[in-house]
Amino acid sequence: MKGKLEPLERQKLVKEGKNLKDGLITLEEDLLKLSDELQQEAQCIPNMTHPDVPIGEEDCSTMRKMVGSPHEFSFPVKDHLQLGKELDLFEFDAAAEVSGSKFYYLKNEAVMLEMALVNWTLSEVMKRGFTPLTTPELVRSSVVEKCGFQPRGENTQVYTVEGSDQCLIGTAEIPVGGIHMDSILAESMLPLKYVAFSHCFRTEAGAAGTATRGLYRVHQFSKVEMFILCQPEESESYHEELIKIEEDLFSSLGLHYKTIDMASGDLGAPAYRKFDVEAWMPGLGRYGEISSASNCTDYQSRRLGIRYRPSESSTNPKKGKGKLAPTKFVHTLNATACAIPRMIICLLENYQQKDGSVVIPVPLRPFIGGLERIAPKFPQDE
Amino acid sequence: MGLRCYFGGTAIQTLRMAVIPASSSSSRFIFGRPLSKTLTLNSLFLRRNNVNYLTRPPFTLLTKALAATAVQAAPPTETIDRGVVKPQWKAAIDFKWIRDNKDAVALNIKNRNSNANLELVLEIYEKMLAVQKEVERLRGERNAVANKMKGKLEPSERQKLIEEGKNLRDGLIMLEEDLLKLSDELQQEAQFIPNMTHPDVPIGEEDRSIVRKMVGCPREFSFPIKDHLQLGKELDLFDFDAAAEVSGSKFYYLKNEAVMLEIGLINWTLSEVMKRGFTPLITPELVRSSVVEKCGFQPRGDNTQVYSVEESDQCLIGTAEIPVGGIHMDSILVESMLPLKYVAFSHCFRTEAGAAGAATRGLYRVHQFSKVEMFILCQPEESESHHEELIKIEEELFSSLGLHYKTIDMASGDLGAPAYRKFDVEAWMPGLGRYGEISSASNCTDYQSRRLGIRYRPSEPTSTNPKMVKGKFTPTRFVHTLNATACAVPRMMICLLENYQQEDGSVIIPEPLRPFMGGLGLIAPKFSRAE
Numbered sequence: 001m002k003g004k005l006e007p008l009e010r011q012k013l014v015k016e017g018k019n020l021k022d023g024l025i026t027l028e029e030d031l032l033k034l035s036d037e038l039q040q041e042a043q044c045i046p047n048m049t050h051p052d053v054p055i056g057e058e059d060c061s062t063m064r065k066m067v068g069s070p071h072e073f074s075f076p077v078k079d080h081l082q083l084g085k086e087l088d089l090f091e092f093d094a095a096a097e098v099s100g101s102k103f104y105y106l107k108n109e110a111v112m113l114e115m116a117l118v119n120w121t122l123s124e125v126m127k128r129g130f131t132p133l134t135t136p137e138l139v140r141s142s143v144v145e146k147c148g149f150q151p152r153g154e155n156t157q158v159y160t161v162e163g164s165d166q167c168l169i170g171t172a173e174i175p176v177g178g179i180h181m182d183s184i185l186a187e188s189m190l191p192l193k194y195v196a197f198s199h200c201f202r203t204e205a206g207a208a209g210t211a212t213r214g215l216y217r218v219h220q221f222s223k224v225e226m227f228i229l230c231q232p233e234e235s236e237s238y239h240e241e242l243i244k245i246e247e248d249l250f251s252s253l254g255l256h257y258k259t260i261d262m263a264s265g266d267l268g269a270p271a272y273r274k275f276d277v278e279a280w281m282p283g284l285g286r287y288g289e290i291s292s293a294s295n296c297t298d299y300q301s302r303r304l305g306i307r308y309r310p311s312e313s314s315t316n317p318k319k320g321k322g323k324l325a326p327t328k329f330v331h332t333l334n335a336t337a338c339a340i341p342r343m344i345i346c347l348l349e350n351y352q353q354k355d356g357s358v359v360i361p362v363p364l365r366p367f368i369g370g371l372e373r374i375a376p377k378f379p380q381d382e
Numbered sequence: 383m384g385l386r387c388y389f390g391g392t393a394i395q396t397l398r399m400a401v402i403p404a405s406s407s408s409s410r411f412i413f414g415r416p417l418s419k420t421l422t423l424n425s426l427f428l429r430r431n432n433v434n435y436l437t438r439p440p441f442t443l444l445t446k447a448l449a450a451t452a453v454q455a456a457p458p459t460e461t462i463d464r465g466v467v468k469p470q471w472k473a474a475i476d477f478k479w480i481r482d483n484k485d486a487v488a489l490n491i492k493n494r495n496s497n498a499n500l501e502l503v504l505e506i507y508e509k510m511l512a513v514q515k516e517v518e519r520l521r522g523e524r525n526a527v528a529n530k531m532k533g534k535l536e537p538s539e540r541q542k543l544i545e546e547g548k549n550l551r552d553g554l555i556m557l558e559e560d561l562l563k564l565s566d567e568l569q570q571e572a573q574f575i576p577n578m579t580h581p582d583v584p585i586g587e588e589d590r591s592i593v594r595k596m597v598g599c600p601r602e603f604s605f606p607i608k609d610h611l612q613l614g615k616e617l618d619l620f621d622f623d624a625a626a627e628v629s630g631s632k633f634y635y636l637k638n639e640a641v642m643l644e645i646g647l648i649n650w651t652l653s654e655v656m657k658r659g660f661t662p663l664i665t666p667e668l669v670r671s672s673v674v675e676k677c678g679f680q681p682r683g684d685n686t687q688v689y690s691v692e693e694s695d696q697c698l699i700g701t702a703e704i705p706v707g708g709i710h711m712d713s714i715l716v717e718s719m720l721p722l723k724y725v726a727f728s729h730c731f732r733t734e735a736g737a738a739g740a741a742t743r744g745l746y747r748v749h750q751f752s753k754v755e756m757f758i759l760c761q762p763e764e765s766e767s768h769h770e771e772l773i774k775i776e777e778e779l780f781s782s783l784g785l786h787y788k789t790i791d792m793a794s795g796d797l798g799a800p801a802y803r804k805f806d807v808e809a810w811m812p813g814l815g816r817y818g819e820i821s822s823a824s825n826c827t828d829y830q831s832r833r834l835g836i837r838y839r840p841s842e843p844t845s846t847n848p849k850m851v852k853g854k855f856t857p858t859r860f861v862h863t864l865n866a867t868a869c870a871v872p873r874m875m876i877c878l879l880e881n882y883q884q885e886d887g888s889v890i891i892p893e894p895l896r897p898f899m900g901g902l903g904l905i906a907p908k909f910s911r912a913e
Binding site for chain 1: 637690693705
């Protein structure tokens with residue numbers, strides 16, 4: 001229409017142009033809608049799975065490692081609830097009145113034990129080059145979703161704040177994952193290794209009927225979490241590093257445990273591969289999960305928008321200087337260094353003595369003012 | 383130690399600073415309701431003749447009018463028909479005492495700037511007493527009728543008695559309903575009445591508060607000083623920007639030595655207070671909203687400090703005072719158990735709604751923080767001495783850390799409903815260039831215990847009836863409760879960073895904390911000063 005035209009021709013072209021414009025508007029709307037639908041559906045697609053992961057349900061999980069064996073007791077063993085009652089360590093009844101079931105107060109030496117576990121764990125993981133953090137425990141719900149959780153699904157594990165888009169975190173993995181949201185990191189910064197302490201809040205909806213006794217399943221607990229952001233090629237080796245740190249920690253505390261390579265049906269959407277550690281809990285008479293280490297590859301980073309710029313231009317050596325190297329998504333990994341209530345169950349039940357006292361494992365003693373044992377306060381026959 | 387992290391640019395907030403109200407004064411937000419001065423007062427319901435109970439007593443209309451005015455900041459209630467709202471729980475308020483001391487109570491309400499309507503409370507109380515009396519009278523008549531019907535009667539007489547009995551019964555039902563409604567209204571209005579005030583408390587607004595004690599003096603610096611935000615940035619201790627993206631403003635991550643400092647502060651404080659005979663606790667941080675109210679806070683008021691959980695009656699705690707106060711809810715303690723002294727560690731969550739424009743920079747005002755709180759339940763005669771004990775512990779802690787601070791006896795207008803007396807400690811924050819509140823110690827006498835239902839049974843017979851032996855029949859009394867901040871971590875961190883900064887940009891760790899930080903004596907800069 002830029003050229004010289006007859007009025008009739010011009011009119012025809014104007015009309016054609018208008019039709020094209022209207023058509024485009026409709027198509028662009030459709031494109032937007034399709035794009036949204038695509039996102040919505042595609043977000044349900046889980047991460048790919050590591051080739052060595054056993055295929056099937058929970059019973060197909062394989063054991064990678066077993067450390068130690070169940071402690072033989074020469075006297076009748078008590079569970080952590082009974083030990084807690086006799087040693088005046090917990091208060092579940094008052095908490096049920098004040099807050100509801102699955103809440104608790106820790107008292108006396110249990111408070112010291114929680115503080116010692118947190119301190120010792122942070123200290124041990126920091127020694128291995130991790131940056132310590134404490135995190136917000138209220139986060140925007142979009143961040144929760146980007147990490148692969150579902151704040152508003154049925155049976156959601158997530159508490160939401162009224163009149164707000166904020167949720168309580170169920171794990172420090174969420175606020176730590178969010179630190180570098182929508183960022184481009186320099187390759188030289190990687191790997192970034194964090195060890196974060198936070199309180200965690202979980203609704204445990206849909207957990208009725210499963211083991212809910214005492215500290216095993218609670219709505220609020222303290223946890224020390226490890227989180228790594230790294231280059232894709234390195235995530236498998238960092239996964240091994242994380243599980244090794246966990247195993248070193250649990251062995252130092254003298255626990256008997258097994259490390260499990262979780263089967264495909266038990267992975268959860270973000271994980272490419274997941275190792276769980278289950279420790280022997282003599283009072284429960286079975287193994288209970290005390291930690292979980294996941295390699296989420298780029299599942300979370302694609303949602304959180306965490307990229308890095310490689311320093312070498314491996315994709316196009318002719319361009320030189322790496323300034324124009326296209327960014328890549330980092331890989332993220334997370335692993336439980338210490339989940340306090342489960343750890344307290346393990347320590348109380350495994351280290352109980354015939355006289356009703358509980359021995360404190362040696363590594364924790366410097367962090368608990370030198371205390372060597374939690375002694376009964378009432379005579380045993382009460 | 384650890385790796386440096388890349389963060390975006392800084393966002394400097396240049397908000398005007400103002401004095402920060404004390405922690406428990408969030409309860410002052412219950413005073414948001416409008417005054418009901420336009421209410422016309424009806425005469426008390428008087429029995430005029432036998433026929434009165436057949437008609438609906440006029441005061442139920444008044445009841446409706448009374449209920450309609452109690453709108454905004456009323457305690458959460460279920461609404462039943464006719465506009466009368468039913469409180470979910472009842473405070474064991476001593477109405478008779480209020481009536482017998484109404485002048486003192488009225489003066490106190492005025493001194494506290496409270497919106498409580500004492501006239502209304504007394505009016506409802508009198509009505510309620512009158513209705514109660516009427517109910518008893520009718521019950522008496524009904525029993526008399528029932529007794530008469532036991533004897534031999536003419537059929538017509540019997541019929542008359544039956545009808546009389548029925549009328550009495552119907553009248554009673556109505557009156558008992560009215561009694562219930564009056565009782566609920568009375569609760570609703572009376573719950574606004576603030577605690578009485580210690581005679582030594584200065585009357586007036588904040589500017590009337592009195593300095594009880596001043597320890598130390600502002601440190602002299604031989605170099606330009608930095609505030610905690612700048613120190614935090616240079617020493618890589620905080621991240622506010624990432625937290626603003628992830629959570630919103632007034633959230634933060636602590637990093638590196640700041641994490642160790644928080645943990646060191648908590649452990650040291652717990653240890654010091656435990657040495658003084660306090661039982662350590664870690665508490666739930668989600669509690670039922672009724673417990674929040676019973677402690678004197680208003681979860682659903684305008685500008686509430688309280689976060690509520692969606693589709694639940696639960697709230698996040700703003701202080702461990704709440705879950706600790708709740709431990710002995712609805713209990714009768716044995717006198718020998720008292721005093722009960724707890725030191726509780728928890729995270730605290732506050733909306734800080736209504737704090738816009740007040741000092742919000744950095745760690746000074748945040749939505750989430752760690753706090754170690756002391757809580758005492760004791761016999762009434764002992765609460766004043768325990769209040770002195772608590773403020774002394776606080777002063778010893780702050781002195782050990784080498785802080786310069788002043789202890790203030792808060793004026794009546796600044797107390798907050800539950801407190802009989804409140805001491806605040808304000809510490810010198812050189813980076814801010816002023817004093818900032820780091821703790822608050824309140825004696826709540828029986829305000830909270832009457833709401834939480836915490837009683838004790840004295841072991842000696844009371845002096846009013848020495849004939850009752852063994853204490854088994856000794857009437858119970860309400861305990862007194864007190865609470866005091868042992869350590870509010872962010873404010874403490876501001877104090878330590880700003881006061882202990884060195885010319886080379888490092889920060890010295892006070893001696894008492896070092897054993898709790900793995901021996902760390904100094905937070906050293908990680909970048910060269912020129913950056």
